[in-house]
Amino acid sequence: MNKPSILICTVGTSLFQPNLEALKKGLSNDGIKPEYRPLAEAYQRGDWPGVAKALRPLPASDRVCGAEINSIASLLEKEYIPADCGLFFLHSSTDKGRDIAAILKDYYLNKGHALVETVEVEDLQDEDPKRFRTKGLRNLARNVCRIVRERSAAACAINATGGYKAQIAVAVLLGQALGIPVFYKHELFSEIIAFPPLPVAFDFEVWMRASGMLYDLERTSDPVPASTYAEEWQETYESLVERVPIDGQDYLELSPVGQIFHETFRERFRTDRSQVLPPKALQKHPPRLEKDAGWPGEHPEVEVFMKKVTDEVEQVVQCATFYFNPDLPQRTRFRCGAKGIEGIYSDGRFTVKFRVESTAKTPGEQAAVVASLNEWLSRQQT
Known part of the structure; x- marks a missing residue:
């Protein structure tokens, strides 16, 4: 196994509770070993x-030092990581999390x-379980993926010893x-034990087909009615x-799994897009506004949007309206429909x-074009 040069570590609170809290109690009755006194007094x-200064003379394997220092010491002892390995400490959005990360x-x-950096994971806290589950764990995944993307998968490993137990499942x-x-x-x-990567994979085509929903859910902080995706839903x-x-x-x-x-796959699509997308369109045509589909002859922004899609997404040949509802707001995105690729445009009214x-000839190529369209849309909305 190649040694990773970057270790991404989750951070818990065992250093403070129970470890240093127990030492602090020992100060009052002189029930503390001399080597721990500077540590307890500083705490x-x-x-x-x-x-931090009082921790350095102690053996890194001493349980008083906490889960993060103990586990990194074990990784160094087993030579799973080099001695100068870069460290990222991902800590909770709490005062204790910030303080312990600063100490580390x-x-x-x-x-x-x-290289030693601390990263606060927004919404990773223990006061609101729902926020922890729906946002905190997602933000943990987002931050880990960002570091891996910036540093490369080959250079990274995760140390999931510290922190909430749910983080272990997410980390694995x-x-x-x-x-x-x-x-x-x-x-x-x-x-320490290792969970090496297994020869399993998620389904890339499922991501491409679901990309409109996934991009849409990622960019909103509010729940979205399930009925919004009913026509494109798959088990x-x-x-x-x-x-x-x-x-x-x-x-x-x-x-969190969805995140x-x-x-x-968003990152994989960026690197593999040329292998899954069909060829570029050799000829492009202006948008068609079908009057028999209820088009009212208003809203020039729709034609501008469809023309921009055609001009900027290489595989698109032409866009043509087939549905209009003046009173039904929807969520703008692209999807695989019953009759091919569909775009949905709404201004909230x-x-x-x-x-x-498009130039797509197979269902797989259609899914790839849908992913490319949703990636394009995501760039327009940021």
């Missing part, structure tokens, strides 16, 4: 640089690690999706979303649906 003062950064900057799934090893050390284990999408009942109606949010799925003629 009692809230002196985080002092805590200070501790490792003085141990020869040239991330490892499988991204093709990187995941490490974990339970407090009762004598050494395979179920694990990608969280269903939220509101006033007797089903709403959808992107699940991992989307992040993984009316909805227009249009067919997208």
